[in-house]
Amino acid sequence: MTQRTLGLCGLVLFLAITPVHAVEYLTGLKWQEPPVVAPGAANSDPPADAIVLFDGKNFDEWKGADNWKIEDGTAVVGKGMITSKREFGDIQLHIEWAAPKEAKGQGQGRGNSGVHLMGRYEIQVLDSFNNKTYADGQAGAIYKQSPPMANATRPPGEWNTYDIFWTCPRYAEDGTLESPAYITAMHNGVLIHNHFPLLGDTPFNRPPRYDNFGPKGPISLQDHTNPVRYRNIWVREIKPAVPERVREPYLLDGNKERPIPTDQKPVSITGQVTINGQPLAGGSISFSPPVGGRTFSTTTNDRGEYTIEPTAGMSTSLYNVTIQSKEGTKTKLPAKVQKPTTTDLSVRTRAGTNEFDFELESK
Known part of the structure; x- marks a missing residue:
């Protein structure tokens, strides 16, 4: 206890001050220290732990790119789909694309391509600037499953950015689906999907379904006969933070532990x-x-x-x-x-x- 003496009109008052401490809630969980990741100079630049799949120099990270070409540091869609040599599970993906500056065609015939996660789950690439088509087939759509929450497409020739946060599907030991794939995505900084659960793959000619092809898969870029351009493609493999429970939650009142009170009926x-x-x-x-x-x-x-x-x-x-x-x-x-x-x-x-x-x- 601390005492302070105050002089007031010839009187001496003794004011007792008791140290005050806050009651702290403790979870009983032990967490690992998060890894330190140096960010890029700009948010569009790859962080220190990113895997760069295309930096404008070559197709070393891709298969099937013989008929694609590199112009001014961009990958121009040619004949056939290209697929990453590496395979991924849960990821953060950054990819930039531009529809041809000269807008030709309409609907699905204008600036069409696609980003296929795990080689089978497509987020649509399309020139959707003043270009009507079916909602679940426009730019940013999970193809034939969900339209984007907003159309954030820039004019033809300008660069668009997708930032995608992907959780791959989980399967039990017997091959049955335990949890679906989930996607959160931003288009030019605008949220277009918020933890959307996919119904399965994204084909054109049948309903979606899940087939267990393993815990990882490649990233593929689609050829739809339009010379769409890509640049600055990088990916981060992500893992959720998983704690270890070392005890039940409790309250710490000074040096004394107290159980969590309950204000509900038994x-x-x-x-x-x-x-x-x-x-x-x-x-x-x-x-x-x-x-x-x-x-x-x-x-x-x-x-x-x-x-x-x-x-x-x-x-x-x-x-x-x-x-x-x-x-x-x-x-x-x-x-x-x-x-x-x-x-x-x-x-x-x-x-x-x-x-x-x-x-x-x-x-």
């Missing part, structure tokens, strides 16, 4: 279980979190009723439900859940009292 569950239309007497019912954590179990009474008391310590969460008869025989799935409507015997609890009634059939 969670409780009541309900009834019937099997073949009759109360399931003496059966057991358990609620388990999908990933780790405590399981809460109780027994049904003669009327098939059960209760998980508020004092049990349940939280507002998703729980998987397991029900067994008195003899220990598991009931037949799927079951019809009355309150609320759920599937595969899973329920989501909310603060306060939850009511879940289950009507089951025996095996």
Whole structure:
């Protein structure tokens, strides 16, 4: 404690000052230090960790470029698609393109090309300056899936910039899709896609679909018979920051640790279980979190009723439900859940009292 003496009209006052400290919330997560990346001199210049795919000098990073040409440091579309030799997963891609200065044709026939991520997911390149076409085929569109949120195309001959942030699709070990591809994209500094989930690949002649071709794929630039130009193409491979949980979150009050307070009502569950239309007497019912954590179990009474008391310590969460008869025989799935409507015997609890009634059939 600190004391200060104040003189006031011949009186001496003692003012006690107690050091003040703020209560700090701590996450219980341990993070790795982010890597230091030196940015380019301008935002359009490649950062220190970028892979430069085209700098105006050669096609060393590309396959199939024999019929394309380099003019004044730009790659001019020739016959056939070109594909990067390297393959990528999640990336940040910077690419600049220009439609021919002399605007010829209309719709899809004017300044048409495309950037294909992983060789199969296209963001459209097109002269969309005062040039009408179908919305999901204009410049910046995810072809045949979503138009851009804005048309930011510059006049023919002027340079356009795409800055693309790509999350590749994820597949389970058996090859089934776990999560789709996502794209966020800027066109000349204007946001045109915000974490858009792709429906699959982007063909012209069939619906989109996902096929597991592996975790990485090349970048391809399309030939659509128009002499579109490209320059300043670079890519950064990106990885999400993933923490390690070392403990549960808590509050630090000075040197004292305190648990996170909750201002919500305790969670409780009541309900009834019937099997073949009759109360399931003496059966057991358990609620388990999908990933780790405590399981809460109780027994049904003669009327098939059960209760998980508020004092049990349940939280507002998703729980998987397991029900067994008195003899220990598991009931037949799927079951019809009355309150609320759920599937595969899973329920989501909310603060306060939850009511879940289950009507089951025996095996």
